[in-house]
Amino acid sequence: MNHFLRRQRYLLDYSLSSLARRPGKHLSLLLVYSLIVFLLASVMLFTQSLRREAALVLADSPELILQRLVAGRHDLIPSNYLERIGRVRGVSGKYGRLWGYFYDPAVRANYTLMVPRDREIGLGEIQIGAGLASTRGLGVGDYLSLRSAHGEPFSFQVTAVLDPQSELVSSDLLLLDGADFRRFFAYPQDRFTDIVLRVRNPREVRKIAEKLTLALPDTRPILREEILRTYDAVFGWRQGMVFVLLMGAVLAFVILAWDRASGLSGEERREIGILKAVGWETGDVLRMKFWEGAALSLSAFLVGYLLAYVHVFQYSAALFEPVLKGWAVLYPAFRPIPFVDGLQVATLFFFTVFPYTVTTIVPIWRAAVTDPDTVMR
Amino acid sequence: MIRLDDVRKVYNQGRHNQVWAVRGISLELKPDLLTVFKGPSGSGKTSLLAMIGCLSRPTSGRISLDGELLSNLPERFMTQIRRDTFGFIFQRFNLIRGLSVLENLMLPAYPEAPDHSALREKAMGLLRQFRLENRAHNKAEWLSGGEAQRTAICRALINDPRILIADEPTANLDSRLSRELIALIGELTDMGKTVLVSSHDPIVFDAARVSKVIELSDGRLAENRPC
Numbered sequence: 001m002n003h004f005l006r007r008q009r010y011l012l013d014y015s016l017s018s019l020a021r022r023p024g025k026h027l028s029l030l031l032v033y034s035l036i037v038f039l040l041a042s043v044m045l046f047t048q049s050l051r052r053e054a055a056l057v058l059a060d061s062p063e064l065i066l067q068r069l070v071a072g073r074h075d076l077i078p079s080n081y082l083e084r085i086g087r088v089r090g091v092s093g094k095y096g097r098l099w100g101y102f103y104d105p106a107v108r109a110n111y112t113l114m115v116p117r118d119r120e121i122g123l124g125e126i127q128i129g130a131g132l133a134s135t136r137g138l139g140v141g142d143y144l145s146l147r148s149a150h151g152e153p154f155s156f157q158v159t160a161v162l163d164p165q166s167e168l169v170s171s172d173l174l175l176l177d178g179a180d181f182r183r184f185f186a187y188p189q190d191r192f193t194d195i196v197l198r199v200r201n202p203r204e205v206r207k208i209a210e211k212l213t214l215a216l217p218d219t220r221p222i223l224r225e226e227i228l229r230t231y232d233a234v235f236g237w238r239q240g241m242v243f244v245l246l247m248g249a250v251l252a253f254v255i256l257a258w259d260r261a262s263g264l265s266g267e268e269r270r271e272i273g274i275l276k277a278v279g280w281e282t283g284d285v286l287r288m289k290f291w292e293g294a295a296l297s298l299s300a301f302l303v304g305y306l307l308a309y310v311h312v313f314q315y316s317a318a319l320f321e322p323v324l325k326g327w328a329v330l331y332p333a334f335r336p337i338p339f340v341d342g343l344q345v346a347t348l349f350f351f352t353v354f355p356y357t358v359t360t361i362v363p364i365w366r367a368a369v370t371d372p373d374t375v376m377r
Numbered sequence: 378m379i380r381l382d383d384v385r386k387v388y389n390q391g392r393h394n395q396v397w398a399v400r401g402i403s404l405e406l407k408p409d410l411l412t413v414f415k416g417p418s419g420s421g422k423t424s425l426l427a428m429i430g431c432l433s434r435p436t437s438g439r440i441s442l443d444g445e446l447l448s449n450l451p452e453r454f455m456t457q458i459r460r461d462t463f464g465f466i467f468q469r470f471n472l473i474r475g476l477s478v479l480e481n482l483m484l485p486a487y488p489e490a491p492d493h494s495a496l497r498e499k500a501m502g503l504l505r506q507f508r509l510e511n512r513a514h515n516k517a518e519w520l521s522g523g524e525a526q527r528t529a530i531c532r533a534l535i536n537d538p539r540i541l542i543a544d545e546p547t548a549n550l551d552s553r554l555s556r557e558l559i560a561l562i563g564e565l566t567d568m569g570k571t572v573l574v575s576s577h578d579p580i581v582f583d584a585a586r587v588s589k590v591i592e593l594s595d596g597r598l599a600e601n602r603p604c
Contacts, residue, residue: 007490021475274471277432278485279460373427
């Protein structure tokens with residue numbers, strides 16, 4: 001074992017000196033390689049972090065939402081539907097929600113107006129998201145004036161700015177009292193936007209949804225897991241789109257790697273011949289070149305991945321923001337939560353390090369199996 | 378004892394550019410002697426030495442060393458014998474550019490993975506013996522022709538081989554350095570090494586230290602001349 005390790009050390013030692021002897025070639029390869037890993041890892045880290053953020057945000061959301069449909073479109077749901085639902089086994093609670101959108105021409109953005117259940121908000125008062133606060137330059141105690149559905153101006157006093165922790169979804173949020181909401185939007189007193197149901201056992205959610213569809217045929221139940229799946233699909237789709245765009249870069253890298261690594265120069269062929277002539281086995285040459293490729297690709301992987309980590313979690317993925325981020329209209333200052341998925345790291349590692357190593361080892365093997373007597377000619 | 382029986386070597390067999398480099402050579406080479414293979418360019422000297430040194434295989438015929446057949450050994454065993462038994466001094470020195478003299482010297486020992494400090498000490502000892510210790514950390518490409526040739530000899534000796542093979546060792550040296558080299562090679566014979574040299578340089582094959590001259594012509598033996 002000691003002999004084996006010492007032999008690998010000698011080979012690694014030679015590989016590193018070989019890398020250092022051709023700095024131009026290897027540095028350019030390292031640079032491009034790291035850039036590719038950086039781009040791919042940035043996309044992966046960022047979408048993974050967004051998915052996780054969405055899952056965290058939705059963790060407290062209701063298991064089931066019931067919406068009324070008229071001609072296939074979402075309509076306000078009558079409050080007596082709460083009684084019509086009645087007692088459904090497994091449902092631990094049900095209530096109507098009030099929420100809607102408001103277009104503010106002053107900043108050309110939509111706000112999400114919502115009546116919260118978990119906090120008391122006085123009449124004429126509002127609590128707003130951090131994005132809205134910064135866009136309109138509002139702080140606690142300031143007034144926000146908006147035009148109601150009847151065209152009259154409504155003045156609300158800001159009593160709190162929401163915690164920026166969940167800014168991804170609360171950036172454009174405006175929380176207000178139920179009575180204010182109904183007056184502002186001229187909302188019918190006997191209607192809700194939708195009804196939510198709390199279900200204790202997640203395995204019962206689908207069954208309950210089926211029962212509701214039968215009892216209230218003009219409604220559609222929306223499951224939390226479906227919302228999660230939708231977010232997943234949206235981010236998956238965005239990630240896929242970016243990957244497709246990056247394919248060109250990846251392909252260019254593969255061509256460069258092939259050209260750089262496989263196009264053994266006369267000097268390199270001669271070197272392999274000398275090594276074989278002085279007593280190196282074909283296996284030694286291959287192992288030495290393997291270490292060379294491994295050192296280069298591992299360095300590139302580490303550099304690229306670390307840069308991607310800093311890019312995503314330190315600089316909020318500044319390069320990919322426009323494509324990958326946000327479903328709130330006001331641009332949220334979203335700081336992704338640092339999260340690394342082992343499987344994703346392994347996948348990226350496999351798809352970057354493995355092809356390079358194979359690409360380089362094949363032509364070297366072809367050169368290494370030739371008779372060493374060529375060096376005598 | 379090295380024995381060759383009807384050894385033949387053809388390059389590009391079956392193609393339009395087929396060349397018979399060696400055409401049926403049989404001979405015996407005694408140990409501890411300095412033997413020179415002489416002949417014009419293309420006479421088959423290098424091909425013959427490459428086959429004896431396990432750098433290539435004969436197309437037909439047998440080569441044996443102390444009764445052990447070398448010519449049909451698997452590649453791995455051939456490499457092992459090449460590394461342990463033979464040391465090579467090439468016409469163009471074949472030192473690796475970018476590596477220091479010391480690193481070049483230690484290269485043949487890497488596959489055996491000896492203790493690093495012991496290997497280094499052995500390499501430094503050889504450099505001292507050949508008056509190159511002050512060049513140990515210089516890059517190979519900075520050496521003069523004579524220094525490069527002496528470095529190549531040191532490299533050939535690092536695994537302490539029984540047989541040294543030198544292919545046209547004076548081709549890139551002037552006559553003074555050539556004489557110095559022959560003297561050095563002679564010292565190696567005194568140390569009990571068997572030395573096989575190919576050359577068409579009279580300074581080499583007319584040297585007093587030479588034990589035997591074997592002349593080749595068109596891949597065949599022309600004349601064996603004991604000295």
